Amino acid sequence: MADLSVKIAGVEFNNPIIAASGTFGFGREYSEFYSLDNLGGISCKGITLKKRDGNPAPRIAETPSGILNAVGLQNPGVDAFIENDLDWLKEQNTVVIANIAGNTPEEYCQMAEKLSETAVDMIEMNISCPNVKSGGVQFGTSCESVGAITSAVRKYCKKPLIVKLSPNVTDIAEIAKSAEANGADAISMINTLTGMRIDINTRRPIIRNNTGGMSGPAVFPVAVRMVWQVANAVNIPIIGMGGISKWEDAVEMLIAGASALQIGTVLFSDPYAPIKINEGINKFLDDNGLKSVSELTGTIKPW
Amino acid sequence: MKYDVKQFELLSNEEIAGGIFDMRLKNDELAPLAKCGQFAHVYVPSKTLRRPISVCDSENGVLRLVYQVKGEGTQLMSQMKSGEMVDVLAPLGKGFKVEKGKRYCLIGGGIGVPPMLYTAKQTENPLVITGFRNKDLIILQEDFKNAGAELVLTTDDGSAGIHGFVTDVLKDKINEVDEVCACGPTPMLKAIADVCKEAGKPCQISLEERMACGIGACLVCAVKVRKDGEEIMQHVCKNGPVFNAEEVVF
Numbered sequence: 001m002a003d004l005s006v007k008i009a010g011v012e013f014n015n016p017i018i019a020a021s022g023t024f025g026f027g028r029e030y031s032e033f034y035s036l037d038n039l040g041g042i043s044c045k046g047i048t049l050k051k052r053d054g055n056p057a058p059r060i061a062e063t064p065s066g067i068l069n070a071v072g073l074q075n076p077g078v079d080a081f082i083e084n085d086l087d088w089l090k091e092q093n094t095v096v097i098a099n100i101a102g103n104t105p106e107e108y109c110q111m112a113e114k115l116s117e118t119a120v121d122m123i124e125m126n127i128s129c130p131n132v133k134s135g136g137v138q139f140g141t142s143c144e145s146v147g148a149i150t151s152a153v154r155k156y157c158k159k160p161l162i163v164k165l166s167p168n169v170t171d172i173a174e175i176a177k178s179a180e181a182n183g184a185d186a187i188s189m190i191n192t193l194t195g196m197r198i199d200i201n202t203r204r205p206i207i208r209n210n211t212g213g214m215s216g217p218a219v220f221p222v223a224v225r226m227v228w229q230v231a232n233a234v235n236i237p238i239i240g241m242g243g244i245s246k247w248e249d250a251v252e253m254l255i256a257g258a259s260a261l262q263i264g265t266v267l268f269s270d271p272y273a274p275i276k277i278n279e280g281i282n283k284f285l286d287d288n289g290l291k292s293v294s295e296l297t298g299t300i301k302p303w
Numbered sequence: 304m305k306y307d308v309k310q311f312e313l314l315s316n317e318e319i320a321g322g323i324f325d326m327r328l329k330n331d332e333l334a335p336l337a338k339c340g341q342f343a344h345v346y347v348p349s350k351t352l353r354r355p356i357s358v359c360d361s362e363n364g365v366l367r368l369v370y371q372v373k374g375e376g377t378q379l380m381s382q383m384k385s386g387e388m389v390d391v392l393a394p395l396g397k398g399f400k401v402e403k404g405k406r407y408c409l410i411g412g413g414i415g416v417p418p419m420l421y422t423a424k425q426t427e428n429p430l431v432i433t434g435f436r437n438k439d440l441i442i443l444q445e446d447f448k449n450a451g452a453e454l455v456l457t458t459d460d461g462s463a464g465i466h467g468f469v470t471d472v473l474k475d476k477i478n479e480v481d482e483v484c485a486c487g488p489t490p491m492l493k494a495i496a497d498v499c500k501e502a503g504k505p506c507q508i509s510l511e512e513r514m515a516c517g518i519g520a521c522l523v524c525a526v527k528v529r530k531d532g533e534e535i536m537q538h539v540c541k542n543g544p545v546f547n548a549e550e551v552v553f
Contacts, residue, residue, distance in 0.1 A: 029519050030520060067515065271518075272308070
């Protein structure tokens with residue numbers, strides 16, 4: 001049995017598998033399958049300062065080896081999260097990451113300030129949501145805007161700060177460097193790739209928001225490439241995600257440069273995927289004579 | 304633990320009308336838990352999402368799913384063979400609430416007919432109204448008769464049964480029942496809800512929406528409902544698929 005624990009920005013995770021924001025709610029539903037301490041951590045559904053209803057349905061479409069979604073950040077608001085969900089989450093013996101999204105930099109700051117006074121373990125700043133009209137990805141697509149919002153939120157954030165990056169950019173390594181230079185403790189990547197499907201009979205987009213964010217196995221090679229590029233550009237740890245659906249993908253992402261992983265879309269076909277992936281990583285480590293999962297991080301031997 | 308995924312043995316998977324298949328799946332642990340109006344989330348190898356299919360019947364550890372081939376996923380389902388093991392997450396959702404001593408009118412339109420069969424079996428002497436586009440799409444008539452239902456058949460084009468819509472029949476017979484349960488296309492459900500409201504009869508409707516997790520975590524299958532005067536988003540997989548028709552904002 002190898003050591004699966006990892007440490008990100010001083011926070012200890014029992015294993016490297018974290019549920020990705022937006023796929024796992026606040027954990028209650030999946031706790032009806034298995035104990036949540038099987039997960040290294042949970043990145044909670046993205047929360048905003050005020051409650052949001054999200055977009056009209058349909059919010060999802062299947063694509064070859066993936067999905068498009070445009071939920072539009074439906075959530076009860078930061079205060080309701082703290083009041084109704086956080087205490088329960090903290091009893092689950094797993095790392096709790098609050099994922100925050102705002103319409104303005106001030107909203108991000110206010111949420112970071114509120115959450116810093118709670119038992120949340122880490123804050124993940126979502127500047128990469130492609131499915132809302134204002135805020136979200138508009139802060140995440142230039143080095144200047146990423147630097148400005150990271151620096152602003154840093155002043156209010158007393159918890160380890162993860163900045164979640166969008167892949168819908170020209171040079172993700174430069175963006176990551178800007179987040180690092182302005183106080184990010186870790187990077188999580190990648191959020192979804194913007195996509196679209198159209199019903200050829202009605203000529204209407206399948207998703208009511210017209211466009212959506214693409215995830216699932218189809219985006220995995222893009223995510224691996226970007227994690228590798230960012231790992232070469234920054235010194236802070238990377239939480240890698242994007243289409244991981246089996247343990248081999250997890251090992252590949254670690255080798256590319258990730259220190260921990262988030263998994264999301266695969267939960268919809270297999271709710272037990274986190275457990276199976278951890279088992280697979282453990283066996284791979286044992287078979288290769290490795291004592292700790294961290295020994296894999298960034299061990300790529302590029303040509 | 305409330306949810307589980309199990310392997311079900313596929314006993315049969317036959318086409319019973321054009322593009323409509325009748326799948327029987329055996330699992331002694333999960334199948335008996337299914338209640339009328341709930342659904343099963345079927346894993347289809349090579350697809351990213353499961354397919355949510357309403358429970359048509361559950362008896363002796365056999366779950367019966369009657370589904371229509373609509374796209375790639377259901378096409379693959381239709382090719383599954385007897386003896387195969389099928390990965391199913393079930394039962395899910397909140398089904399029809401049926402009470403003893405009440406007479407129900409159960410209405411199904413097209414591929415909304417199957418869940419009404421299991422519901423018919425849980426009620427006494429129900430009035431069942433089934434509507435189809437034409438005679439080639441008619442399903443489950445014998446099953447409803449065997450369940451002891453008073454059965455009415457309608458077709459949109461008059462090729463079988465009564466020429467007309469299920470609501471034409473409902474308007475005539477609504478005073479013979481205490482409550483209405485329905486599943487089918489949204490315009491039909493809205494029309495049924497209107498008839499019930501006018502007659503002052505309670506009405507439960509089963510809704511459909513594109514779905515992912517099936518348990519209320521991912522929030523994609525949103526439906527707007529009115530609770531205590533406020534419009535809120537609920538989810539077909541967890542709060543439904545059966546909703547009080549008066550609360551649904553169409």
